[in-house]
Amino acid sequence: MKLDKIDFTILEMLIDDARISFREIGRKLQVSPYTISKRFEKLKKERVIVDSTVIIDPEKVGYSFTARFGIDVKPSYSSQVLDEIIKIPSVIVASKLVGKYDLISIIVVKNFEHLCDLRETILEMPYVEKVEIGLWIKTMELCPKYFLI
């Protein structure tokens, strides 16, 4: 799917505020809300728009910091492990990685006990060989575009 200027404007406005009305987007682009709605559906169908969500402040709901987990797994099992990691509550990002680790995951953490539990949970998963953790401090506000904290 080739994106044109209208698509990009729609995407930009929705990235900024997913709840903005199609009428408002239409007004800016000087097209009808109906056109916007059709474009929106198409962008969703083509998986340009993968999902939508609200951005929550983790500190306001009981989390105290963010941790980055670098995970090494037995060769050729990374997809399998990734599927399991995604299911852990408080995981916000998980991905396969080319580089130092096989998988990477960004997780919000309540306290050190929670951190230990998370580490153990992941270490106990089949095919996981090593877990390395980086505790994020003084994190700038994450670009909500790709990291939903």
Next chain:
Amino acid sequence: MSDIRIDKINVKIIRMLQNDARTSFKDIAKECNVSLDTIKNRFNILKKNGVIRGSTIIVDPKKMGEGNLVIIGIQVLQQFSESVLNMIKKMQGLCVVTKSIGQYDIEAIFLLKDIEQIGITKEKIENFPQVKVANVGIFVDKPLLCPKNFEFEFE
């Protein structure tokens, strides 16, 4: 700002919006068995208190022609993490940068167009005199985001 109580209804509002940010307040009201105004009010309070920072769509960067997400782990000479952090903040394509405790002193995530850009970015960081090591990891596919899993308890 006073702390906000995250009760059952607030959790439900947040959960429904986490699942689909465009869920109408009408649907949420129906689900919670309260009036439309209650939901509107509560949503505004959640926003005002900063529990809900905003809403966004998740796009596939590749389909937008934006390239690859890359994480760079950086080790710096003692006591220079602040100045390196500030320099990285000015770099192009940056999504997030943070100080870190662990193997690296600083970790940064970039969105970069192609392998060439990744090379240039890595080199640029390595060329800071205070930087000892810069290790690059490239995200494969698009990262899986799981805001829906992001759990919290309520009173």
